[in-house]
Every structure is written in C-alpha cells, then in structure tokens.
Amino acid sequence: MGPEQDFEEKERERKVRRRVFHLTFASLALILGGFLIWKLSSLVLPIIVGALLAFLFRPVKERFKIPWLPHELQVLCSFAAIGLVLFFAFDTARKHIPDDQQKLEFKVRLKYKLNEKYQQLMTKSPEGKSSMLVGLIEKQVGPLMDKVNELLELDPQERELFLKYRAGYNGNPPIENKFFEYFQANQNTRKYVTPEEAPAAAPAATAAVAARVEPPAAREGSSLEAWILAPLIFVFLGFDNGQMRHYFISLVPNRYFELSLTLLDRLDDAIGKYLRGTLTECFLVGLTLCLGLILLGIPVGPAVAIGLISGLVNAIPWLGTLIALVICLSYALIAENIAPLIPGLNPNNLPLYVLILVGITRVLDDVVFQPFVLGSAVNIHPLVVVVAIIGGSLIMGLWGMVFAIPTVVVVKTAIETLFKELKDYRII
Amino acid sequence: MLQKSPPNHDGPPNHAGGTLLASEPRGMSSSAKPMSARKLVADKLLWETLKRWKRSSPELDRIQFLKTVPFFNELSHRQLKTVSDTLFERNYETDELIFEEGQPGAVLFLILDGKVAVEMCRENHTTTLAILEKGAFFGEMALLNEAPRSANARSLERTYTLALYRNDLSRLIQRDPQTACQIYRALASIIGDRLRSTNELMHTEIPTDKV
Numbered sequence: 107m108g109p110e111q112d113f114e115e116k117e118r119e120r121k122v123r124r125r126v127f128h129l130t131f132a133s134l135a136l137i138l139g140g141f142l143i144w145k146l147s148s149l150v151l152p153i154i155v156g157a158l159l160a161f162l163f164r165p166v167k168e169r170f171k172i173p174w175l176p177h178e179l180q181v182l183c184s185f186a187a188i189g190l191v192l193f194f195a196f197d198t199a200r201k202h203i204p205d206d207q208q209k210l211e212f213k214v215r216l217k218y219k220l221n222e223k224y225q226q227l228m229t230k231s232p233e234g235k236s237s238m239l240v241g242l243i244e245k246q247v248g249p250l251m252d253k254v255n256e257l258l259e260l261d262p263q264e265r266e267l268f269l270k271y272r273a274g275y276n277g278n279p280p281i282e283n284k285f286f287e288y289f290q291a292n293q294n295t296r297k298y299v300t301p302e303e304a305p306a307a308a309p310a311a312t313a314a315v316a317a318r319v320e321p322p323a324a325r326e327g328s329s330l331e332a333w334i335l336a337p338l339i340f341v342f343l344g345f346d347n348g349q350m351r352h353y354f355i356s357l358v359p360n361r362y363f364e365l366s367l368t369l370l371d372r373l374d375d376a377i378g379k380y381l382r383g384t385l386t387e388c389f390l391v392g393l394t395l396c397l398g399l400i401l402l403g404i405p406v407g408p409a410v411a412i413g414l415i416s417g418l419v420n421a422i423p424w425l426g427t428l429i430a431l432v433i434c435l436s437y438a439l440i441a442e443n444i445a446p447l448i449p450g451l452n453p454n455n456l457p458l459y460v461l462i463l464v465g466i467t468r469v470l471d472d473v474v475f476q477p478f479v480l481g482s483a484v485n486i487h488p489l490v491v492v493v494a495i496i497g498g499s500l501i502m503g504l505w506g507m508v509f510a511i512p513t514v515v516v517v518k519t520a521i522e523t524l525f526k527e528l529k530d531y532r533i534i
Numbered sequence: 535m536l537q538k539s540p541p542n543h544d545g546p547p548n549h550a551g552g553t554l555l556a557s558e559p560r561g562m563s564s565s566a567k568p569m570s571a572r573k574l575v576a577d578k579l580l581w582e583t584l585k586r587w588k589r590s591s592p593e594l595d596r597i598q599f600l601k602t603v604p605f606f607n608e609l610s611h612r613q614l615k616t617v618s619d620t621l622f623e624r625n626y627e628t629d630e631l632i633f634e635e636g637q638p639g640a641v642l643f644l645i646l647d648g649k650v651a652v653e654m655c656r657e658n659h660t661t662t663l664a665i666l667e668k669g670a671f672f673g674e675m676a677l678l679n680e681a682p683r684s685a686n687a688r689s690l691e692r693t694y695t696l697a698l699y700r701n702d703l704s705r706l707i708q709r710d711p712q713t714a715c716q717i718y719r720a721l722a723s724i725i726g727d728r729l730r731s732t733n734e735l736m737h738t739e740i741p742t743d744k745v
Contacts, residue, residue: 168708348620352622355622360630360632524585532634
C-alpha cells in the first residue's frame with residue numbers, strides 16, 4: 107500500500123469518525139434540548155416574548171447610530187429612548203385604569219345594563235305570551251345570561267366594599283345613587299333557566315368557573331419570576347452585534363455556508379416584514395377604533411382601553427375582529443353618559459353605530475391597512491388559520507391564539523425559503 | 535487561523551525607565567535601590583507582555599491583514615474594524631470546493647493563508663484560470679448581484695479565508711455610508727481594470743480586421 111493510498115484510507119476513516127461524532131452530538135443536543143423545553147416550559151413564553159421584542163425593536167436600535175459612541179452605549183441610548191416612550195405611554199394609560207371603586211361600579215353597571223337590555227329584548231306581549239322566536243332565543247341565550255350573571259355577581263367582600271364606598275371610603279367621593287339602585291336591582295336578578303331545565307350544565311359550569319377563579323398562588327409566583335427573563339433576553343439580544351449570527355454560521359459546514367447565510371437573511375427579512383407589518387396594522391386598527399369611539403361620544407379613557415385591546419387581538423385573524431366587536435358592543439350596551447359628535451346618536455342606538463364602526467374598521471383593514479402595510483407578504487389558507495388558532499388556544503390559551511399565526515408564518519417561510527435555496531444551490 | 539505576529543522583544547521605551555529612576559526620592563537608603571530595580575524589571579515584563587498581547591490579538595491581526603488587501607487599503611483603522619466585525623472566517627481542507635460554477639454567489643472571499651485554484655469545467659475538461667495565494671480575493675462579482683458563479687474555486691492546500699457577505703455590505707450603506715462607498719468605489723475600480731485588461735487581451739488575440 108502506497109503512502110497516498112494510506113493517506114486516503116486515513117482520511118476516509120476520519121470522515122466516518124467525524125460523521126458519527128456529529129450525529130451523536132446532534133442527537134444528544136436534541137434530546138437535551140427537548141428535555142429542557144419540557145422541564146422549563148414556563149420559561150418558553152417569556153423567552154419568546156423577549157426575543158420577539160428585541161427582533162421588533164432592532165430597526166430602532168440600528169437607526170440609532172452615533173459613529174464616535176461605542177456600540178454598548180449606543181444600544182443603551184436606544185433602549186433609554188424606547189423606555190422613555192414606553193414609560194410615557196404606560197403613564198398615560200395608567201391614569202385611565204379604573205381604581206377599585208370604579209371597577210365595582212363598572213361590574214354593577216355591566217350586570218344591570220346587560221340584564222335590562224336582555225329583558226327589553228325578551229319582552230313578552232301584554233297577554234304574557236311570548237312569540238315562538240323569542241322563546242327559542244330565550245332557551246338558547248338564557249343559560250349564557252345565567253353564567254354571565256354568575257361571573258358578574260359581587261362576592262361578600264366586594265359587596266361589603268361597595269357599601270363602604272357608597273358611604274365614602276378611602277378619600278373617594280361616595281358612589282352615585284344610580285349605581286346603588288343598580289346594585290339593589292342586581293340583588294333581585296332572577297335566573298333565566300330554572301334548575302329543572304338545565305340540571306347538569308350549571309354545576310359543571312360553576313365548577314369550571316371556580317377552577318378558573320382559583321389559580322394556585324405558588325404557580326402565579328413562579329410564572330411572575332419567569333417573566334423577569336423577558337426584559338433580560340430583550341436587553342442581551344439588543345447588545346448582540348451579530349456575534350450570535352457569526353457563531354451559528356461558524357457551526358455550518360463549508361458546503362452550506364453561502365446557503366445558510368442567504369437563508370438566514372431571507373428568513374429574517376420575510377419574518378421581520380411580517381411581524382413589523384402586523385404590529386403596524388394592529389396599531390392602525392386600534393387607533394381607528396379608538397378615534398371612532400371618541401367620535402361616537404365614548405369617553406377617552408374607555409375608548410383608548412378598547413382600542414388597545416382590539417388592536418392587540420387584531421393579530422388573531424377573523425377572531426380578532428369578533429373579539430373587538432364583542433368588547434365594543436358590551437361597552438355600548440352599558441354606556442350612559444355619551445357626548446356624541448354625530449347628531450341623533452343616543453345610548454339606545456349606540457350599539458348599532460358601534461356595529462357600523464367595527465364594520466368600517468374591518469373594511470379599512472382589509473382594503474387599506476393590510477395591502478399597504480403587509481402587502482402580499484404571507485398568504486395563509488383560511489383552514490390553516492382556523493386550525494392554528496384552535497391549536498394555539500389549546501396549548502397556550504390566549505397567548506397561544508396570538509402567537510399561532512406568527513408561528514405558522516415563520517414555519518411556512520422557513521420551509522419555502524429552505525427548499526428554494528436548496529434547489530438554487532443544487533443541493534437537492 | 536490567523537498567523538500570530540512574532541513575539542516582540544523590544545524593551546520598554548527609555549523614557550519610562552528614566553522617569554522611574556528620576557522619580558526616586560533623594561536620600562533613599564541603599565536597601566531601597568534593589569527594590570526599585572526589581573520594580574523596573576517587573577514593569578518591563580508587564581509592558582512587554584501587554585505589548586505582545588496587544589500585537590497578537592486576532593482582531594488586530596485581521597485588521598493588519600485587511601490593510602494589505604486592495605479593497606480596503608484606503609480605509610482607516612476604525613473603518614477596518616467595522617468591516618472586520620462583519621467578516622466570517624472559513625477554513626477549507628485540501629482539494630475542498632469553496633464554490634461551484636452556476637451556484638448563486640453571495641460572498642467575496644479573501645485568502646488569509648493557503649492557495650486557491652479558480653477553474654472552469656467544459657465538456658469533461660478542466661481549465662485552471664488562476665491560482666490565488668495569500669492576500670488575493672475572489673468571487674467579488676457576488677458583491678454586486680446574485681448572478682451565478684462563473685467558475686469553480688477549489689483549495690489546493692489547507693486554506694484560511696475571510697468572507698464578506700453581500701447583504702452585510704449593503705447594510706453597511708445605512709450604518710456607515712462612507713466606508714461602504716469607499717469599498718464600492720474600490721470594487722468598481724478593480725472590475726474596471728479587469729474589463730480593460732480583458733479588452734486588451736481581446737485586441738491582441740483577435741486581429742483588428744476581423745472585428
């Protein structure tokens with residue numbers, strides 16, 4: 107055997123050894139990664155949120171460039187600017203967050219108004235006979251109303267606190283007479299479905315409500331601790347100046363070097379455009395609803411709060427609009443003192459106007475915001491959207507619903523780009 | 535990896551030692567003298583270590599190397615540091631393909647050490663167009679567009695390269711327009727020179743009456 111053959115033989119053996127080592131290492135890393143994700147599942151969401159925020163705010167950080175300032179100081183300055191804006195935003199929002207007294211008033215008013223509207227809708231004829239349609243609706247909506255009433259019922263402590271506030275407590279002005287009347291009327295709210303009509307459903311619903319109302323305190327504490335990770339991840343990813351990308355690219359074999367660079371870049375571009383586009387779209391939807399509600403005479407505080415929530419849930423396709431509609435209609439049903447800028451508008455026909463407003467916002471979103479902000483960035487089949495939202499809600503509740511579509515978009519873009527680039531580089 | 539600079543045996547600057555001796559208080563006892571001599575030796579050692587460490591840091595070595603590359607020779611130290619931060623280090627074994635003809639180009643390669651053959655394959659026949667060595671660069675057209683590579687690049691021995699990604703250079707336009715502009719100007723000048731030499735070659739190869 108010549109020296110060249112010997113060298114080739116050794117090289118072949120080395121190649122096999124390298125392959126075995128890589129495979130073993132990758133399998134171990136996968137197993138360890140899976141185990142850690144399973145064990146530390148409570149940390150996953152804060153990490154994702156922190157990373158997502160860092161990703162979203164990266165353009166702000168990159169725009170903030172002062173050549174003579176070290177990178178770390180530049181990042182700190184950009185964080186300070188972001189922090190300052192967020193602080194003022196939260197400070198403004200905080201002023202509109204209701205205190206304990208306002209919360210109690212709101213709960214009492216909501217229960218009273220909902221029942222009042224429901225009873226108006228279900229008004230029977232003077233002879234006491236209800237129409238067949240009304241009877242049918244009553245049969246279907248009645249149990250739901252009972253559940254809502256159960257949820258809005260003040261517990262003994264809240265009732266005691268309400269009576270204290272009624273007399274003037276904690277330096278607050280006494281609760282208005284009309285709220286006290288609502289409170290008294292709520293005490294006499296009857297059940298819309300008699301126990302014989304729904305024998306099994308009610309206890310199950312009560313148990314479900316009770317289970318939801320009493321989360322274990324320890325669990326709450328641990329999840330709060332986990333959320334400290336989110337700002338930490340945000341800050342440390344913010345300080346990263348491409349080192350992480352360099353590190354991961356250094357692990358890639360030479361053959362896939364250019365491919366992985368292009369792939370990462372395309373993914374970053376597509377996902378960045380989608381996420382930032384969605385954020386802008388949500389902001390525009392929230393702003394439209396907020397301005398519309400102010401135009402309809404709803405006070406600025408609730409209008410801003412409804413706009414914020416509606417904007418946030420707008421990230422959930424279709425369902426977001428439905429949730430926004432429910433929130434807006436719920437408020438419209440209980441609104442009393444409105445100062446509308448549109449003539450002829452009163453609390454009785456406010457729900458109709460709110461319905462029109464939500465419709466207009468939806469059309470604006472479809473016709474103007476989405477094409478303008480998102481373009482045709484990502485098209486997902488409606489069936490995939492529905493399945494993803496349901497799946498997301500089953501796995502992680504509301505957060506799962508919000509993150510379901512971005513996750514689908516990331517996976518879809520990654521697969522599409524990967525296959526395209528693999529073909530371009532003649533690897534497959 | 536980057537080649538380490540040879541250890542520096544230069545002594546500390548004279549003024550350092552001079553200052554140290556001059557600062558010695560007058561009327562010091564004879565026992566204090568060996569102490570200050572020991573201190574002087576310790577300082578000298580520390581100075582040399584720091585100097586050697588500073589000179590052999592991979593980042594500085596890389597910047598020193600970049601200064602020798604025609605692409606970057608007009609850039610300042612600060613600008614070279616900015617460019618250096620965006621470069622990827624890639625090592626290739628003997629006879630390893632760096633890129634293949636027809637693949638979309640994305641990266642310019644600078645040879646830190648080693649030898650690379652640029653070759654073209656036509657009908658089972660390979661023609662070597664050039665053999666590039668330390669300090670040379672190849673794949674520069676990839677910095678301009680995504681056009682497919684026009685030739686293969688293969689390492690002839692263990693080769694260390696630095697790679698500059700097209701989109702990193704594009705992003706540099708936003709972050710540091712002056713640096714990016716200087717690099718693009720150098721690139722345009724190099725491509726212009728190559729076009730001129732190709733034209734000259736065509737004129738010498740093809741007689742004027744046949745054109």
